Amino acid sequence: MEIAGKVALVTGAGSGIGRACAERLAREGAKVVVVDIDTAGGEETVRRITAAGGEAAFVQGDVGTPEGIAETFRAAKRVFGRLDIVHNNAGIMTGDTPGWPDAPLEKVHRVIAVNTSGVIMGTRAAVEAFRGHGEGGVVVNTASIAGLGPLPFDPVYAASKAAVIHFTKSCAILKELENVRVNAVAPGMVDTPIIAKTGDGTRPAKWLEPSLEGAVLLPPERIAEEVVRLIRDDALAGEVSVVMHESAQPAAGG
Numbered sequence: 001m002e003i004a005g006k007v008a009l010v011t012g013a014g015s016g017i018g019r020a021c022a023e024r025l026a027r028e029g030a031k032v033v034v035v036d037i038d039t040a041g042g043e044e045t046v047r048r049i050t051a052a053g054g055e056a057a058f059v060q061g062d063v064g065t066p067e068g069i070a071e072t073f074r075a076a077k078r079v080f081g082r083l084d085i086v087h088n089n090a091g092i093m094t095g096d097t098p099g100w101p102d103a104p105l106e107k108v109h110r111v112i113a114v115n116t117s118g119v120i121m122g123t124r125a126a127v128e129a130f131r132g133h134g135e136g137g138v139v140v141n142t143a144s145i146a147g148l149g150p151l152p153f154d155p156v157y158a159a160s161k162a163a164v165i166h167f168t169k170s171c172a173i174l175k176e177l178e179n180v181r182v183n184a185v186a187p188g189m190v191d192t193p194i195i196a197k198t199g200d201g202t203r204p205a206k207w208l209e210p211s212l213e214g215a216v217l218l219p220p221e222r223i224a225e226e227v228v229r230l231i232r233d234d235a236l237a238g239e240v241s242v243v244m245h246e247s248a249q250p251a252a253g254g
């Protein structure tokens with residue numbers, strides 16, 4: 001799909017990978033709907049895109065509930081009149097205050113709700129939005145290499161991302177059925193605030209320290225580059241693209 005002139009929605013675009021993807025898509029000529037639960041972060045992304053000469057608007061939304069998804073997509077479709085690209089990227093970790101298996105039940109459910117249900121419901125809402133103009137579209141989901149190998153200290157996060165991988169592969173058929181290509185990017189460790197959110201939010205969890213020692217974290221822009229490739233290549237559907245530094249171990253990612 002040619003990106004210039006299209007309308008893209010990116011969730012979790014108020015920080016890290018989502019922000020880098022939103023900025024890159026705007027540079028490629030898309031109008032970008034920046035979605036985040038965090039208003040300050042989302043507005044800052046819009047400010048950066050606009051300052052660079054791009055077009056973007058912020059929609060505050062929570063992708064961790066069905067109502068939140070429905071409201072977010074309703075509002076997002078109104079902004080530029082349609083959607084062509086949806087990047088379901090928002091994600092959270094269980095954190096260490098306390099971590100698994102003592103994490104409060106609400107936190108455990110929230111990780112699944114945002115990381116897995118958010119992607120499934122976001123894909124569903126995207127297909128519905130694309131049907132509105134009948135020209136199909138592209139969905140990119142953010143998985144993780146934690147969905148491929150074990151992540152012993154945050155198994156809930158690992159499971160939530162494994163589900164995203166299997167869901168995305170199983171959505172390959174939507175290309176034939178709906179003219180919608182669903183792909184995923186599965187990053188290794190990327191230099192974003194989520195690394196500190198493995199711990200108390202200010203510093204990484206103790207269990208991550210050995211993996212961080214001497215590790216090369218990818219810049220979020222590297223993930224954006226891959227997302228653009230997944231959007232552009234019309235042959236790709238149900239593709240899960242692993243992006244990690246060559247020195248990284250498959251189970252060490254966020």
Ligand code: NAD
Pocket residue numbers: 011012013014015016017018035036037038041061062063064089090091092114142143144145186187188189190191192193194195197253254
């Ligand atoms: P981040 O914490 O910098 O950004 C995540 C963004 O998602 C934040 O702006 C946050 O406010 C937003 N968000 C959280 N819950 C939300 C909700 N319910 N509704 C809407 N927005 C919500 O982290 P990041 O590293 O940029 O993470 C982006 C994605 O990449 C996540 O899915 C994460 O699991 C995945 N990922 C990250 C890494 C890494 O090492 N950074 C590795 C693999 C996968």
